[in-house]
Amino acid sequence: MTDDFDIRAYTRTAAGSHEASLPLAAFAEHPLAPETLRALGYLRDLEDFTMHHMRDVLVTPSHKDARLTAFLATWAFEKYWIADAFDRIIAAHPDFTPVANRARSGVVRFAREAVDRVSPIVTAVRANLIGEDIIAGHVTRGYIDELVSRVSYSRVLENDPNEALGEVLTGFQVLRDRHLQFFEGETVRRLEESVSARRLTRSSLRRSWVPTGTHEQPIQETRFMMKYLFSDARGRAGVSGIDGTVDRLPGLGGLGLLARAARRYGVKATA
Secondary structure (H helix, E strand, O other), X not given: OOOOOOHHHHHHOOOOOOHHHOOHHHHHHOOOOHXXXXXXXXXXXXXHOHHHHHHHHHOOHHHXXXXXXXXXXXXXXXXXXXXXXXXXXXXXXXXXXXXXXXXXXXXXXXXXXXHHHHHHHHHHHXXXXXXXXXXXXXXXXXXXXXXXXXXXXXXXXXXXXXXXXXXXXXXXXXXXXXXXXXXHHHHHHHHHHOHHHHXXXXXXXXXXXXXXXXXXXXXXXXXXXXXXXXXXXXXXXXXXXXXXXXXXXXOOOOOOHHHHHHHHOOOOOOO
């Protein structure tokens, strides 16, 4: 695969705040279902987690790659504003009470801050001992997360075909096409170039993969999302599509990552 992603064009045309373009008045006339708002709240929290995740990535040898660093900074910027847009949509439904994210509670925040002081050091030491092969794992996880996000947006709209929400999520899908293109090119290139990168990435994914940020969510909310997105025929088709795409990556055949993650939360996402 040739990687023709133009990083300069991407960084120069990054999308910022969506406030002016959000059809918030339309939601007053045609409000979203409570289950849809619950799903958007979950997706918002996953987008919010990007900055925390990026910090852990950039203490590894990834920070030495100027192209990758430029992409990640711009990617995180765009995801921040997607999260902000979800916040505004949820706030346009004053009768809806969002589920509290456990990562925002005082006790969990205190524990997380303590871990945060140590985690970058441990991550940096481990990653730099491994070397550049660890980057393949980072970009592969990013690629899979983008695949999951695309299917998640589509499933939300299938469950609640609200015209205003469709306008918003379709626009976000266009933004995320560029994210997907970059991660796909980097993933394929790095896995093709190194046997040890393939082995390391496969081992890491098999041992610990879930969508990035999931561990920060209440278990009942992740269980809800897995059921909401993947428990019917169309959802199972989405799972098969993602797992099939991952299977075709160099060295990653047969992992069944998303189906296994769904089963972990009590959802049988395969036929």
